[in-house]
Amino acid sequence: MVQSENKQRILVKGAGVAGLVTAVTLAERGENVTLYDKGGRIGAGASWMAGGMLAPWCEAESAPPEITVKSIESIAWWKEHLPDVVCGGSLVLAPARDKGDLLQFGRKTSHFQEIGTEEIAHMEPDLAGRFHKGLFFPDEAHINPREALYALLERLKGLGGQAIFESVLPLEESSFDWVVVCTGLDDRAQCPNLRGVRGEMLLLRCCDMTLHRSIRMLHPRIPIYIVPRDDHVFMVGATMIESEESGGMSVRSIMELLNAAWALHPAFAEAEILEMGVGVRPSYPDNIPRVVQNGRSISINGMYRHGFLLAPTLAREAAEIICS
């Protein structure tokens, strides 16, 4: 145990997934952590809209191999920090005429099993008979991102950390030994390469449907995923639009996401729409996040669509700089 007089005072700015995971990681290493967000609450940015899929191998379909390598350790980290990580694997499906997309998805990824009609029916009885070929990634998992953020805040407080949610930081930044900046697009002055990628999502309640794992539905233009939450709630996401517009969801995007959900199962026709959400993902040109040190300041940014997947690894990298 680190002696209190040896504790470093660390300010973590930004209470999205990157900031919260970093704050907890540093507090667990015995540092004196203050978490601050000017948005007035946790998850005021893109993290609140996340799917919460922990899918290192599926992501390899469009992400470079280093994303997969770096994200494998995060599943273990989340299991240590949350009581309810759903470890049911993930399932990739395609309508019959798009089965070519399934072949290509398989060529771009690894750690999956090809499954057929019977296995799909066994794993997801509500989808029985609707799909005849799929890819099953047994080692993947998912979490509820909003509950995860709350749990991390409680964990931080339990470790003696402090959280400040005010529009202006009532403390001098210079009074801290280190400042870790996890404020996404707000830190553009320091990270000029950043751009925002708009994402839109829906929360649906569909009492006639039960799913046990996250499902990806392939489509040449509108690939979607559906992540089951408790109480027959489903998160349907997400669009990827090269725009920093954070205004309300467009009718077209709603139609596309709902059409795809309906194609997965017609029971979604009767679902209740609980929420339409929009987030803007901070992203570097290669869509790979970075930990950048500048004196006593460290920036963790560019999480793109991999915030929950990569935050534990990036937080560890930042902590190794600070605690070395």
Add this chain to the structure above:
Amino acid sequence: MAVSDSFSVDSFLSARSFYGHTLTSPLMLGTAQYPSPDILRQAVLAAKPGVVTVSLRREGARQRAGQAFWSLIQELAVPVLPNTAGCYTAKEAITTAHMAREVFQTEWIKLEVIGEQDTLQPDVFGLVEAARVLSQEGFKVFPYTTEDLVVAEKLLAAGCEVLMPWGAPIGSGKGLNNLFGLRAMRAHFPDIPLVVDAGVGVPSHAAQALELGYDAVLINTAVARAGDPVSIARAFSLAVQAGALAYKADPIESRDMATPSTPVVGKPFLE
């Protein structure tokens, strides 16, 4: 040795100009659907396209919220051909063209008016209407159309000086579905620059379009969604050069050996 090292650049460039502009390559490359802007940039470096196309979505145009991505496109230093992808009416397409002119400071517009949501087949009626309005406003319109000759005539009458017939539905990778129709179009409009737009899946499809005498090929999905976009971008670049060189070299006609037309020499009569 690269093809470009052993032949002069002129040997595979079309003599037909696009509104007075000569393309530096018969390849037009779309910028959507890449794994990242960085991979897009590498693909453009590998393909050395004559133009890049970029779609303008409404979400990006409000308060110029798409500026960060557009800046990345402009940094590629390749002529930009903005498009109206995703527009379903002439009115939408015209509005999008206006936004594109403002953002990219160009009068070029690749005009898409989509008629069917699934196949993304062009609505040729809306297309002709929008082409007429935009041409009158001074736009240089590159219309995404079918291989229908009558529609093509009407597009030219509306002010278009380029035609972009599809090879197959957008993103299908089916290649040149109607060879006869595309050949007829080339023969019917000997002076008009023609571009195969949409449906190309592999480099041999692109080479085939150039072998037919087409002036360029537009490719997006086939590069962006390939396992290795950068390598296939290079392959497409080589393919269009090969196709253009072949066209200019006057290839032989194919021959139907199943119908012999001359006596078979050296084969004794058995009867």
